[in-house]
Amino acid sequence: MDIETRADQPYAAVRDTVTLTTFAKIADRFPEVMQWLADRELPATGAPFLRYLRVTADEFEVEAGIPTVAEVPGTGEVFTSTLPAGQYLVALHEGSPDGLAAVTDELLAHAVRFDRDGDRWGARLETYFTDPAVEPDPANWKTEVAIRLAD
Numbered sequence: 001m002d003i004e005t006r007a008d009q010p011y012a013a014v015r016d017t018v019t020l021t022t023f024a025k026i027a028d029r030f031p032e033v034m035q036w037l038a039d040r041e042l043p044a045t046g047a048p049f050l051r052y053l054r055v056t057a058d059e060f061e062v063e064a065g066i067p068t069v070a071e072v073p074g075t076g077e078v079f080t081s082t083l084p085a086g087q088y089l090v091a092l093h094e095g096s097p098d099g100l101a102a103v104t105d106e107l108l109a110h111a112v113r114f115d116r117d118g119d120r121w122g123a124r125l126e127t128y129f130t131d132p133a134v135e136p137d138p139a140n141w142k143t144e145v146a147i148r149l150a151d
Helices: 028-038 096-107
Strands: 002-006 011-019 049-055 060-067 079-083 086-094 120-128 142-148
Touching: 002 142, 011 049, 028 060, 060 079, 079 086, 086 096, 096 142
Parallel strands: none
Antiparallel strands: 002 086, 011 060, 011 079, 049 060, 049 120, 086 142, 120 142
8 A cells, every 4th residue: 555646637427326236337337438538539548447426334426437638528427527636545456346345444444534524535436457358357457446635
């Protein structure tokens, strides 16, 4: 686990509120965002990510996002925004997404102040570096968990 200083990062995304059993409802929407970017000739500048905006015991408000070069007016359910600059506590996970909750719990156990207000988070991210279409074995997938620290 490391602390990284990051600059603002524009992105395009869709948002939904999901539960553990309906999580695919948001996780499966990356192609929609990729197509939206392609239709506008906006290049993706990084790997797709999930941004957790609100986390409760029962549900998650989540964005499926893709970094891009600039914010532009959104259309339909796709919008653009910017991940905030600042310091992030970061860990890399290799393996199945089933292990991401444990990685997140390890990060949250650190004695640091996170950018959060109750169940709302400033920037709590999972970035997916492996394309399952290219590498079908989840044991080889690489995912980064990053949580923004309070200023």
